[in-house]
Amino acid sequence: MIRLPLRRAALLPLAVIVLYLPAWLGGSPAIYSAAVLIAILAVMSYGLDVVVSDLGEVSLGHTVFFATGAYVTALLSTRTGAGAWTTLAATIVAALGVSAVVGLVTLRLREFVFSLVTYAVAVVAVTVAANWAFLGGSDGLRGLPTLDLSVAGLSLTAGNDEELWPYAFGLLVVVIYLIDRFRHSRLGTAAIMVHQNPRLATMSGIDPARVRLQVFLFSAPISAAAGWLYAYQRAYVSADILETYFLILMLTAVVLVGRRQLLGPLLATALVLIQEKFFSFGGYVDKIVLGSLLVLVLAFFPQGLMGLVRPLARLARRRQPASPVATTLENPK
Numbered sequence: 001m002i003r004l005p006l007r008r009a010a011l012l013p014l015a016v017i018v019l020y021l022p023a024w025l026g027g028s029p030a031i032y033s034a035a036v037l038i039a040i041l042a043v044m045s046y047g048l049d050v051v052v053s054d055l056g057e058v059s060l061g062h063t064v065f066f067a068t069g070a071y072v073t074a075l076l077s078t079r080t081g082a083g084a085w086t087t088l089a090a091t092i093v094a095a096l097g098v099s100a101v102v103g104l105v106t107l108r109l110r111e112f113v114f115s116l117v118t119y120a121v122a123v124v125a126v127t128v129a130a131n132w133a134f135l136g137g138s139d140g141l142r143g144l145p146t147l148d149l150s151v152a153g154l155s156l157t158a159g160n161d162e163e164l165w166p167y168a169f170g171l172l173v174v175v176i177y178l179i180d181r182f183r184h185s186r187l188g189t190a191a192i193m194v195h196q197n198p199r200l201a202t203m204s205g206i207d208p209a210r211v212r213l214q215v216f217l218f219s220a221p222i223s224a225a226a227g228w229l230y231a232y233q234r235a236y237v238s239a240d241i242l243e244t245y246f247l248i249l250m251l252t253a254v255v256l257v258g259r260r261q262l263l264g265p266l267l268a269t270a271l272v273l274i275q276e277k278f279f280s281f282g283g284y285v286d287k288i289v290l291g292s293l294l295v296l297v298l299a300f301f302p303q304g305l306m307g308l309v310r311p312l313a314r315l316a317r318r319r320q321p322a323s324p325v326a327t328t329l330e331n332p333k
Helices: 006-024 029-054 063-079 084-106 111-131 161-183 186-196 198-203 208-234 244-255 264-278 285-300 304-319
Strands: none
Touching: 006 029, 006 161, 029 063, 029 161, 029 186, 029 208, 029 244, 029 264, 063 084, 063 111, 063 208, 063 244, 084 111, 084 208, 161 186, 161 208, 186 198, 186 208, 198 208, 244 264, 244 285, 264 285
16 A cells, blocks of 8 residues: 655645636636646746755756757657657757756856856857747747647647646646655755755765756756647747746746745746736736846745745744643542
8 A cells, every 4th residue: 555645645635626726717718828827837947946946056047948848849840740749758858968068067166157157058048049040030930739649549639728738737747746756865865965065965975066967957857848838838939938037937936935845836936927817917017026026035035935934833833822731639628
């Protein structure tokens, strides 16, 4: 009999609720579109989460991996007719290759310099994508087919957001599971040690450079897989996928709820996109709100919303009246 830890077992009914939530909320095209986008961009953010939260490095170039997944999918599906399984495999391979090159160059650096160089990589990437005809230039790549994951005679296709939602949800669940397993693995433990005390990690026989590269290689395909599904949902890929908006969204998703919170990136992404989709201020105001939110969290709540909740919870426990102690009084006679 398989026994799940209580915390993980509690996620099972929650997953069922999330799966059927769009239908319970009315099942309109707008609801399903928002749900799919939340799942995709949450997956994108989980890729950055392990680098920031576990490795302690702020990568400003993770949009490159997201774009890698989208562009590889668009190129293969429109020019060679490759199916979704093929484009997914190619996306993972391409992300590993790009992250290996970027990681070998940038992970020799630390903190601010690392962030600066990874941002420079993103700037170069958006310039190349916008001007290289092979990638569609400023016009982008259009005409992607619908998602088709059919296998062994089993039809698994998605022609709209309602049909795409189960696949987006499935990808999200797989990624959350992988993140959880990573954080309970030897690599996850080594990453935390390298983050908190590199010298102690070295004395313990851990190679910090190798661990950083391995975590980077683990994170890149996650963000790339989000780009893979995003390309199918949008049916169009252009250089705007490398916009600063996606970077700010990723960073906000990582820090808003709190670092190393398993559901943190998902909850933060949902909060941001629900505001943008259903309570939008219009124009560029939403982007200003998103950027301001990131600044406020970093300035006043560096531990995220969980850093605010924990002290309040402790204060509430202290204010609870003490339980009366029952005593037995003897009646002297």
